[in-house]
Amino acid sequence: MPKLRVGVLASGRGSNLQSLIEQTLKGLIDAEIVLVASNKADAHALERARQVGIATCVIDHRSFASREDFDRAMVAALREAGVELVVLAGFMRLLSPVFIEAFPQAIMNIHPSLLPAFPGLDVQRKALEYGARFSGCTVHFVDGGLDTGPIIIQAVVPILENDTQDTLAARILAQEHRIYPRAVQLFAEGRLRVEGRRVRILPPADPDEAVLFNPAVD
Numbered sequence: 756m757p758k759l760r761v762g763v764l765a766s767g768r769g770s771n772l773q774s775l776i777e778q779t780l781k782g783l784i785d786a787e788i789v790l791v792a793s794n795k796a797d798a799h800a801l802e803r804a805r806q807v808g809i810a811t812c813v814i815d816h817r818s819f820a821s822r823e824d825f826d827r828a829m830v831a832a833l834r835e836a837g838v839e840l841v842v843l844a845g846f847m848r849l850l851s852p853v854f855i856e857a858f859p860q861a862i863m864n865i866h867p868s869l870l871p872a873f874p875g876l877d878v879q880r881k882a883l884e885y886g887a888r889f890s891g892c893t894v895h896f897v898d899g900g901l902d903t904g905p906i907i908i909q910a911v912v913p914i915l916e917n918d919t920q921d922t923l924a925a926r927i928l929a930q931e932h933r934i935y936p937r938a939v940q941l942f943a944e945g946r947l948r949v950e951g952r953r954v955r956i957l958p959p960a961d962p963d964e965a966v967l968f969n970p971a972v973d
Contacts, residue, residue: 759786759943762838764829764846765793769800771844771865774932775939776807784936785943790836792829794848810836816848826854833858840942842935843897855899860949862897863942865935867927869893869909874902879920879927890914890923892931894938896949905954907947908934 761779763772772791778784791804794816801811812832819825830853833841843864855862868878870893873885882890891911898904910930914923941947946957 756785759939760789760837760839761786761842761939762790762792762833762836762840763788763800763804763842763844764848765791765800765844766795766798766847767800767845769798769803769844770928771931771935772800773803775842775844775936776803776809778936780807784940786840786939790833790838792832794825794846800844822849822851823853826851830854830857840939842939844935849901850897852899855897860896861942863907863935863938864895864897864902864904865931866893866895866902867924867931869911870895870902870906879923882914883918883920883923887914890927892927892934894934896954905949905952907938907941907954907956910934 763775765772775784776788779786779788788809790810790812791800792812792814793801794814796813796815801813804811814825814828814832816825819828839861841858841862843862850862866874868874868882869889869891873881879890889911891909893909894907895902896904896907910933912923912926912930941956944959946959948955948957
């Protein structure tokens with residue numbers, strides 16, 4: 756059975772990309788990362804991809820007159836690579852309808868909070884200032900809003916009395932590296948079904964392959 760062809764978009768260091776690379780190379784995800792694309796030529800994520808022989812491309816958003824024109828160029832690069840699932844890994848651009856309609860219910864993002872709480876930026880600071888007892892991370896499908904798409908998986912991280920933005924972010928990031936590959940694998944298995952605001956995780960075709968996913972346990 757052919758592996759799911761994944762394209763990753765990243766603008767920065769690409770730590771979630773690294774987690775996906777490692778899981779695919781170990782054969783723990785039935786997927787192949789066929790392209791890593793960025794809007795920034797100096798994004799470290801590109802170097803992570805090159806080190807393992809994954810194709811890369813840079814499309815500078817500043818070279819385009821509109822967000823839609825930039826998105827059309829990105830979509831063209833992804834389609835040329837035969838991408839079936841687009842994974843956002845620290846991609847610091849809002850996607851226009853042009854992009855979203857090109858990959859319906861096949862664009863994933865990960866956000867470092869328990870959505871719908873604290874969308875957008877500076878989420879650890881917001882959680883600490885609000886006095887929240889728990890934070891975490893969310894993998895969701897991308898829609899036209901800011902961090903508003905249907906939720907696939909979440910992992911909960913307690914907020915400790917002495918937490919800073921940095922310590923909380925580090926513990927959340929560790930959980931991101933767990934649940935993002937899991938979400939990609941569920942997509943590869945055809946087990947995600949969007950029903951309105953909900954994402955149903957279907958049982959595996961072979962019940963003997965069922966695994967309870969607990970992001971707090973190895």
